[in-house]
Amino acid sequence: MRVIFFGCTKYSEELLNHLFGLKNIEISAIFSIPEEFKISYSEEPVKNTNFADLSKIAAERNIEFHWINSEKGQRTTDHLDEIKKINADIILVLGWYYMVSKEIRDLTKYGAWGIHASLLPKYAGGAPLVWAMIDGQKETGVSLFKLDDGVDDGDIIEQEQFEIEPTDTINEVYIKATFASKNILKRVFDDVNYQVNFKVQDKSQIQVYPQRSPKDGEIDWSWDNKRISNFIKAQTKPYPGAWTKIGNKKVIIWSADIIEENE
DSSP: OEEEEEEBBBHHHHHHHHTSSSTTTTEEEEEEOEEEETTTEEEEEEEEETBBBBBHHHHHOOEEEEEEOOOOOOGGGGGGGHHHHHHEEEEOOOOOOSSHHHHHHTTTOOOOOEESSSTTTEEEEOOOHHHHHTOOOOOOEEEEOOSSSSOOOOOEEEEEEEOOOOTTOOHHHHHHHHHHHHHHHHHHOOOOOOOOOOOOOOGGGEEEEEOOOGGGBOOOOSSOOOHHHHHHHOTTTTTTOOEEETTTEEEEEEOOOOOOTTT
């Protein structure tokens, strides 16, 4: 199966390297987004704190590579001709920040499939693992789905669930999500007997969460102690961290424990 890969994060990098080891996959081209890029929710360019330079992998393996550099006014649709010439079977979108338009999706035999780090229709939209942790969820998962015109609202192909332990930080949850994603990709693309079944999402159940930026990490001390603890764990390393101000100084809090008053 000829695959075009869309990705720009460390998660993308791990899954791309995983795909190279699967029997039924041939990576024909890689598209990526630079570390700093423009996006609709910010007037200023934003920085991808989880960035991975996939151009190095492309060069090592002699794979066609393209940047989608929004700071220079580039869009995915500027590469329609290149994508059409590849004559790929599918686009895999694994760690991406832009919508993939229908005119792009229709250039391949099976469209575009992505993995979202939640059990859709729960936590569609931005930063799903962070939001799930902030909300104190005890479990989440990942979903392989077919991209459609809305936000994470396409038909579901596969899902895998995992627990969020009380001691987990975003780093542990991120690792679990990556492991679950690899399991799904292996089941779908490495088993010649696998039968794809599309499950239509109930769009009335989809709640789209916003993307997050470092400014969203400010702690509200009016919250209860459990929410504050979850908030800190959800944004610790490798993310920019939860923060507060002491006087005029911004202080990042990487970890915190809840203790009883009598202690």
